[in-house]
Amino acid sequence: MKRATLAYIRAIDAMNYRIGRVAMYLLFVLIGVLLWSIFMRAMSYSFEGFIPAGWTIEIAKFLLVAYFIVGGPYSMQLGANVRMDLFYGGWSPKQKAWMDAITILFLAFYLGVVLNGAASSLAYALGAHYKLGAWEFFGMLIGSFFTGGFDAAAEHLGRFEATRTWKLPLWPIKLTIALGVILMLLQASSEFLKDLLRIRGEKI
Template sequence: MNRLIGRVIMYGVFAMIGVLLWSSVSKTFFVPALWTLEMAQFCMVAYYMLGGPYSIQLGSNVRMDLFYGAWSDHRRASFDALTVFFLIFYLIILLWGGISSTAYSLGDFSGEPFSFFASLIGAFFTGGPDAALAEMGHMERSPSVWRPYLWPIKLIMVIGIFLMLLQAISELCKDVLRIRGHEI
Protein backbone atom coordinates (compact mmCIF):
# COMPACT_ATOMS: atom_id res chain seq x y z
CA MET A 1 0.00 0.00 0.00
CA ASN A 2 2.84 2.39 0.85
CA ARG A 3 4.45 1.72 -2.52
CA LEU A 4 1.26 2.52 -4.42
CA ILE A 5 0.51 5.66 -2.41
CA GLY A 6 4.15 6.77 -2.63
CA ARG A 7 4.25 6.30 -6.41
CA VAL A 8 1.08 8.37 -6.81
CA ILE A 9 1.97 11.09 -4.30
CA MET A 10 5.41 11.68 -5.77
CA TYR A 11 3.68 13.55 -8.57
CA GLY A 12 2.19 15.87 -5.94
CA VAL A 13 5.29 18.02 -6.24
CA PHE A 14 3.89 19.16 -9.60
CA ALA A 15 0.70 20.33 -7.89
CA MET A 16 2.81 22.36 -5.49
CA ILE A 17 4.83 23.80 -8.38
CA GLY A 18 1.60 24.73 -10.15
CA VAL A 19 0.26 26.52 -7.07
CA LEU A 20 3.53 28.43 -6.60
CA LEU A 21 3.67 29.28 -10.31
CA TRP A 22 0.14 30.67 -10.13
CA SER A 23 1.19 32.64 -7.06
CA SER A 24 4.05 34.23 -8.99
CA VAL A 25 1.91 35.00 -12.03
CA SER A 26 -0.95 36.45 -10.00
CA LYS A 27 1.41 38.66 -7.98
CA THR A 28 3.06 39.94 -11.14
CA PHE A 29 0.11 40.51 -13.47
CA PHE A 30 -3.09 40.39 -11.41
CA VAL A 31 -4.30 40.86 -7.87
CA PRO A 32 -2.27 38.52 -5.63
CA ALA A 33 -4.12 35.34 -4.72
CA LEU A 34 -4.43 34.96 -0.95
CA TRP A 35 -4.74 31.20 -0.96
CA THR A 36 -1.57 30.20 -2.80
CA LEU A 37 1.03 30.15 -0.04
CA GLU A 38 -1.13 28.19 2.37
CA MET A 39 -2.22 25.77 -0.36
CA ALA A 40 1.44 25.18 -1.28
CA GLN A 41 2.13 24.40 2.39
CA PHE A 42 -0.78 21.94 2.44
CA CYS A 43 0.56 20.28 -0.73
CA MET A 44 4.00 20.00 0.83
CA VAL A 45 2.60 18.43 4.02
CA ALA A 46 0.68 15.85 1.98
CA TYR A 47 3.76 15.17 -0.16
CA TYR A 48 5.98 14.70 2.88
CA MET A 49 3.59 12.75 5.11
CA LEU A 50 2.30 10.35 2.46
CA GLY A 51 5.66 9.94 0.71
CA GLY A 52 7.69 9.30 3.87
CA PRO A 53 6.65 5.65 4.35
CA TYR A 54 7.56 4.89 0.72
CA SER A 55 10.94 6.51 1.27
CA ILE A 56 11.60 4.25 4.25
CA GLN A 57 10.42 1.24 2.25
CA LEU A 58 13.00 2.03 -0.44
CA GLY A 59 15.72 2.61 2.17
CA SER A 60 16.34 6.11 0.85
CA ASN A 61 16.11 7.78 4.24
CA VAL A 62 19.17 9.65 5.52
CA ARG A 63 21.59 7.82 7.81
CA MET A 64 24.82 8.75 9.51
CA ASP A 65 27.17 6.32 7.85
CA LEU A 66 30.24 7.07 9.95
CA PHE A 67 30.18 3.70 11.75
CA TYR A 68 27.08 2.05 10.28
CA GLY A 69 28.60 1.34 6.86
CA ALA A 70 31.46 -0.72 8.29
CA TRP A 71 29.24 -2.92 10.48
CA SER A 72 28.20 -6.46 9.62
CA ASP A 73 24.63 -7.13 8.45
CA HIS A 74 23.80 -8.76 11.80
CA ARG A 75 25.05 -5.77 13.79
CA ARG A 76 23.20 -3.31 11.52
CA ALA A 77 19.98 -5.28 11.89
CA SER A 78 20.41 -5.38 15.68
CA PHE A 79 20.98 -1.63 15.83
CA ASP A 80 18.07 -0.94 13.44
CA ALA A 81 15.76 -3.18 15.49
CA LEU A 82 16.66 -1.23 18.63
CA THR A 83 16.21 2.19 17.06
CA VAL A 84 12.95 1.30 15.32
CA PHE A 85 11.39 0.78 18.75
CA PHE A 86 12.00 4.46 19.47
CA LEU A 87 10.46 5.36 16.12
CA ILE A 88 7.39 3.21 16.80
CA PHE A 89 6.95 4.76 20.26
CA TYR A 90 7.25 8.26 18.77
CA LEU A 91 4.79 7.45 15.97
CA ILE A 92 2.21 6.07 18.41
CA ILE A 93 2.33 9.28 20.45
CA LEU A 94 2.22 11.35 17.25
CA LEU A 95 -0.77 9.32 15.97
CA TRP A 96 -2.64 9.83 19.25
CA GLY A 97 -2.03 13.57 19.08
CA GLY A 98 -2.99 13.69 15.41
CA ILE A 99 -6.28 11.89 16.05
CA SER A 100 -7.04 14.25 18.95
CA SER A 101 -6.16 17.29 16.84
CA THR A 102 -8.31 16.06 13.93
CA ALA A 103 -11.26 15.53 16.28
CA TYR A 104 -10.73 19.02 17.68
CA SER A 105 -10.67 20.50 14.18
CA LEU A 106 -14.02 18.81 13.49
CA GLY A 107 -15.56 20.41 16.57
CA ASP A 108 -14.95 17.92 19.38
CA PHE A 109 -14.03 19.86 22.50
CA SER A 110 -14.62 17.00 24.96
CA GLY A 111 -11.10 15.60 24.71
CA GLU A 112 -12.39 12.10 23.89
CA PRO A 113 -11.55 11.73 20.18
CA PHE A 114 -12.40 8.04 19.82
CA SER A 115 -15.89 8.39 21.32
CA PHE A 116 -16.40 11.46 19.11
CA PHE A 117 -15.48 9.53 15.96
CA ALA A 118 -17.62 6.56 17.06
CA SER A 119 -20.66 8.82 17.51
CA LEU A 120 -19.89 10.59 14.22
CA ILE A 121 -19.75 7.29 12.32
CA GLY A 122 -22.86 6.03 14.10
CA ALA A 123 -24.75 9.20 13.22
CA PHE A 124 -23.66 8.90 9.59
CA PHE A 125 -24.88 5.31 9.24
CA THR A 126 -28.15 5.79 11.13
CA GLY A 127 -29.20 9.25 10.03
CA GLY A 128 -27.10 10.03 6.96
CA PRO A 129 -24.73 12.92 6.24
CA ASP A 130 -27.01 15.52 7.81
CA ALA A 131 -27.00 13.69 11.15
CA ALA A 132 -23.20 13.41 10.99
CA LEU A 133 -22.92 17.14 10.33
CA ALA A 134 -25.16 17.80 13.32
CA GLU A 135 -22.69 15.81 15.51
CA MET A 136 -19.85 18.11 14.56
CA GLY A 137 -19.37 21.36 16.36
CA HIS A 138 -17.67 24.56 15.26
CA MET A 139 -14.97 23.43 12.84
CA GLU A 140 -11.45 24.83 13.20
CA ARG A 141 -10.22 27.18 10.50
CA SER A 142 -6.85 28.64 9.74
CA PRO A 143 -6.22 32.12 11.18
CA SER A 144 -5.05 33.38 7.78
CA VAL A 145 -7.01 35.66 5.48
CA TRP A 146 -8.07 32.70 3.32
CA ARG A 147 -9.38 30.77 6.39
CA PRO A 148 -9.57 27.20 5.05
CA TYR A 149 -10.86 24.36 7.20
CA LEU A 150 -7.99 22.48 8.80
CA TRP A 151 -9.52 19.02 9.15
CA PRO A 152 -8.57 17.80 5.63
CA ILE A 153 -4.86 18.39 6.11
CA LYS A 154 -4.99 17.00 9.64
CA LEU A 155 -6.70 13.87 8.31
CA ILE A 156 -3.96 13.50 5.68
CA MET A 157 -1.38 13.82 8.45
CA VAL A 158 -3.09 11.09 10.52
CA ILE A 159 -3.19 8.78 7.50
CA GLY A 160 0.49 9.48 6.78
CA ILE A 161 1.50 8.82 10.40
CA PHE A 162 -0.49 5.58 10.40
CA LEU A 163 1.18 4.44 7.16
CA MET A 164 4.58 5.37 8.62
CA LEU A 165 3.76 3.29 11.72
CA LEU A 166 2.86 0.31 9.53
CA GLN A 167 6.12 0.70 7.59
CA ALA A 168 8.13 0.94 10.82
CA ILE A 169 6.56 -2.30 12.04
CA SER A 170 7.43 -3.89 8.70
CA GLU A 171 11.03 -2.71 9.05
CA LEU A 172 11.16 -4.17 12.57
CA CYS A 173 9.99 -7.54 11.25
CA LYS A 174 12.65 -7.42 8.51
CA ASP A 175 15.33 -6.59 11.07
CA VAL A 176 14.28 -9.49 13.32
CA LEU A 177 14.48 -11.84 10.33
CA ARG A 178 17.96 -10.50 9.47
CA ILE A 179 19.08 -11.01 13.08
CA ARG A 180 17.92 -14.65 12.82
CA GLY A 181 19.99 -15.06 9.66
CA HIS A 182 17.31 -15.00 6.95
CA GLU A 183 17.99 -13.35 3.60
CA ILE A 184 15.63 -10.52 2.70
Protein backbone atom coordinates in the same frame (compact mmCIF):
# COMPACT_ATOMS: atom_id res chain seq x y z
CA MET B 1 3.92 -18.20 10.23
CA LYS B 2 6.71 -17.08 7.91
CA ARG B 3 4.31 -17.13 4.94
CA ALA B 4 1.83 -14.88 6.78
CA THR B 5 4.64 -12.53 7.83
CA LEU B 6 5.94 -12.25 4.27
CA ALA B 7 2.41 -11.66 2.96
CA TYR B 8 1.95 -8.82 5.48
CA ILE B 9 5.32 -7.29 4.56
CA ARG B 10 4.55 -7.45 0.83
CA ALA B 11 1.07 -5.98 1.30
CA ILE B 12 2.29 -3.01 3.38
CA ASP B 13 5.28 -2.39 1.11
CA ALA B 14 3.13 -2.52 -2.03
CA MET B 15 0.57 -0.12 -0.59
CA ASN B 16 3.14 2.42 0.61
CA TYR B 17 5.10 2.09 -2.64
CA ARG B 18 2.05 3.03 -4.72
CA ILE B 19 1.01 5.85 -2.39
CA GLY B 20 4.59 7.16 -2.32
CA ARG B 21 4.84 7.15 -6.11
CA VAL B 22 1.62 9.18 -6.34
CA ALA B 23 2.82 11.56 -3.59
CA MET B 24 5.93 12.32 -5.66
CA TYR B 25 3.77 14.15 -8.19
CA LEU B 26 2.47 16.52 -5.50
CA LEU B 27 5.74 18.37 -6.00
CA PHE B 28 4.71 19.27 -9.55
CA VAL B 29 1.28 20.39 -8.32
CA LEU B 30 3.07 22.53 -5.72
CA ILE B 31 5.23 24.11 -8.44
CA GLY B 32 2.10 24.82 -10.51
CA VAL B 33 0.36 26.50 -7.57
CA LEU B 34 3.39 28.69 -6.85
CA LEU B 35 3.75 29.64 -10.53
CA TRP B 36 0.08 30.64 -10.58
CA SER B 37 0.66 32.75 -7.48
CA ILE B 38 3.61 34.49 -9.15
CA PHE B 39 1.59 35.08 -12.35
CA MET B 40 -1.39 36.57 -10.47
CA ARG B 41 0.88 38.81 -8.41
CA ALA B 42 2.61 40.08 -11.56
CA MET B 43 -0.77 40.75 -13.19
CA SER B 44 -1.94 42.70 -10.13
CA TYR B 45 1.09 44.99 -10.49
CA SER B 46 0.45 45.50 -14.22
CA PHE B 47 -3.35 45.82 -14.40
CA GLU B 48 -5.94 47.26 -12.08
CA GLY B 49 -8.65 44.85 -11.01
CA PHE B 50 -6.40 41.81 -10.73
CA ILE B 51 -6.27 40.50 -7.16
CA PRO B 52 -3.22 38.45 -6.08
CA ALA B 53 -4.20 34.86 -5.37
CA GLY B 54 -3.12 34.86 -1.73
CA TRP B 55 -4.86 31.54 -1.10
CA THR B 56 -2.18 29.86 -3.22
CA ILE B 57 0.41 30.27 -0.45
CA GLU B 58 -1.82 28.42 2.00
CA ILE B 59 -2.54 25.68 -0.55
CA ALA B 60 1.20 25.41 -1.21
CA LYS B 61 1.82 24.88 2.53
CA PHE B 62 -0.81 22.13 2.60
CA LEU B 63 0.70 20.42 -0.45
CA LEU B 64 4.20 20.56 1.04
CA VAL B 65 3.00 18.96 4.28
CA ALA B 66 1.12 16.25 2.33
CA TYR B 67 4.18 15.59 0.15
CA PHE B 68 6.40 15.23 3.21
CA ILE B 69 4.13 13.17 5.46
CA VAL B 70 2.65 10.81 2.83
CA GLY B 71 6.05 10.28 1.18
CA GLY B 72 7.65 9.34 4.53
CA PRO B 73 6.73 5.62 4.47
CA TYR B 74 7.98 5.33 0.88
CA SER B 75 11.26 6.95 1.91
CA MET B 76 11.59 4.54 4.84
CA GLN B 77 10.92 1.59 2.55
CA LEU B 78 13.71 2.66 0.19
CA GLY B 79 16.11 3.31 3.09
CA ALA B 80 16.44 6.93 1.99
CA ASN B 81 16.14 8.30 5.52
CA VAL B 82 19.20 9.99 7.04
CA ARG B 83 21.37 7.86 9.33
CA MET B 84 24.40 8.62 11.49
CA ASP B 85 26.88 6.33 9.74
CA LEU B 86 29.73 6.55 12.26
CA PHE B 87 29.80 2.82 13.06
CA TYR B 88 26.79 1.44 11.19
CA GLY B 89 28.47 1.19 7.77
CA GLY B 90 31.11 -1.28 8.95
CA TRP B 91 28.70 -3.67 10.66
CA SER B 92 27.53 -7.01 9.30
CA PRO B 93 23.97 -7.31 7.93
CA LYS B 94 22.92 -9.14 11.10
CA GLN B 95 24.34 -6.43 13.37
CA LYS B 96 22.58 -3.79 11.28
CA ALA B 97 19.32 -5.73 11.57
CA TRP B 98 19.68 -5.86 15.37
CA MET B 99 20.28 -2.11 15.58
CA ASP B 100 17.42 -1.32 13.18
CA ALA B 101 15.04 -3.57 15.12
CA ILE B 102 15.87 -1.82 18.40
CA THR B 103 15.75 1.74 17.06
CA ILE B 104 12.50 1.17 15.17
CA LEU B 105 10.79 0.50 18.50
CA PHE B 106 11.72 4.05 19.58
CA LEU B 107 10.36 5.30 16.26
CA ALA B 108 7.10 3.43 16.82
CA PHE B 109 6.71 5.00 20.27
CA TYR B 110 7.37 8.47 18.83
CA LEU B 111 4.87 7.89 15.99
CA GLY B 112 2.28 6.74 18.53
CA VAL B 113 2.65 10.03 20.40
CA VAL B 114 2.44 11.97 17.12
CA LEU B 115 -0.67 10.02 16.08
CA ASN B 116 -2.39 10.85 19.36
CA GLY B 117 -1.63 14.55 18.79
CA ALA B 118 -2.74 14.34 15.15
CA ALA B 119 -6.02 12.72 16.16
CA SER B 120 -6.68 15.42 18.77
CA SER B 121 -5.88 18.15 16.27
CA LEU B 122 -8.13 16.55 13.65
CA ALA B 123 -10.98 16.23 16.14
CA TYR B 124 -10.64 19.93 16.95
CA ALA B 125 -10.60 20.81 13.22
CA LEU B 126 -13.86 18.87 12.77
CA GLY B 127 -15.53 20.93 15.45
CA ALA B 128 -15.01 18.83 18.58
CA HIS B 129 -14.53 21.89 20.78
CA TYR B 130 -16.28 20.32 23.76
CA LYS B 131 -14.51 18.36 26.51
CA LEU B 132 -14.30 14.96 24.85
CA GLY B 133 -11.22 12.92 24.06
CA ALA B 134 -10.22 12.60 20.42
CA TRP B 135 -10.68 8.83 20.34
CA GLU B 136 -14.08 9.08 22.05
CA PHE B 137 -15.09 11.69 19.49
CA PHE B 138 -14.10 9.50 16.54
CA GLY B 139 -15.73 6.45 18.12
CA MET B 140 -18.97 8.40 18.48
CA LEU B 141 -18.64 9.77 14.93
CA ILE B 142 -18.04 6.33 13.36
CA GLY B 143 -20.76 4.71 15.48
CA SER B 144 -23.27 7.37 14.43
CA PHE B 145 -22.31 6.90 10.77
CA PHE B 146 -22.93 3.14 10.87
CA THR B 147 -26.22 3.46 12.73
CA GLY B 148 -27.71 6.52 11.02
CA GLY B 149 -25.56 7.40 8.03
CA PHE B 150 -24.03 10.74 7.07
CA ASP B 151 -26.80 12.83 8.65
CA ALA B 152 -26.37 11.19 12.07
CA ALA B 153 -22.59 11.62 11.93
CA ALA B 154 -22.93 15.25 10.84
CA GLU B 155 -24.87 16.05 14.02
CA HIS B 156 -21.69 15.55 16.05
CA LEU B 157 -19.63 17.88 13.88
CA GLY B 158 -19.27 21.45 15.00
CA ARG B 159 -17.90 24.51 13.26
CA PHE B 160 -14.92 23.49 11.12
CA GLU B 161 -11.57 25.05 11.97
CA ALA B 162 -10.26 27.25 9.14
CA THR B 163 -7.21 29.32 8.30
CA ARG B 164 -7.22 32.87 9.58
CA THR B 165 -6.65 34.65 6.29
CA TRP B 166 -8.56 32.84 3.50
CA LYS B 167 -10.80 30.69 5.73
CA LEU B 168 -9.73 27.43 4.09
CA PRO B 169 -10.86 24.37 6.10
CA LEU B 170 -8.02 22.69 7.98
CA TRP B 171 -9.51 19.23 8.42
CA PRO B 172 -8.34 17.86 5.00
CA ILE B 173 -4.65 18.49 5.74
CA LYS B 174 -5.00 17.34 9.36
CA LEU B 175 -6.67 14.15 8.12
CA THR B 176 -3.78 13.69 5.67
CA ILE B 177 -1.28 14.07 8.52
CA ALA B 178 -3.10 11.47 10.66
CA LEU B 179 -3.30 9.00 7.75
CA GLY B 180 0.36 9.63 6.91
CA VAL B 181 1.40 8.79 10.48
CA ILE B 182 -0.68 5.59 10.34
CA LEU B 183 1.03 4.62 7.07
CA MET B 184 4.39 5.35 8.70
CA LEU B 185 3.52 3.08 11.63
CA LEU B 186 2.50 0.30 9.23
CA GLN B 187 5.77 0.68 7.32
CA ALA B 188 7.71 0.67 10.59
CA SER B 189 6.05 -2.63 11.52
CA SER B 190 6.98 -4.02 8.10
CA GLU B 191 10.62 -2.94 8.54
CA PHE B 192 10.68 -4.42 12.05
CA LEU B 193 9.49 -7.79 10.73
CA LYS B 194 12.11 -7.66 7.96
CA ASP B 195 14.81 -7.05 10.58
CA LEU B 196 13.62 -10.02 12.64
CA LEU B 197 13.78 -12.24 9.56
CA ARG B 198 17.30 -10.97 8.78
CA ILE B 199 18.39 -11.70 12.36
CA ARG B 200 17.16 -15.27 11.92
CA GLY B 201 19.05 -15.52 8.63
CA GLU B 202 15.89 -15.76 6.54
CA LYS B 203 15.68 -14.49 2.97
CA ILE B 204 13.08 -11.80 2.33
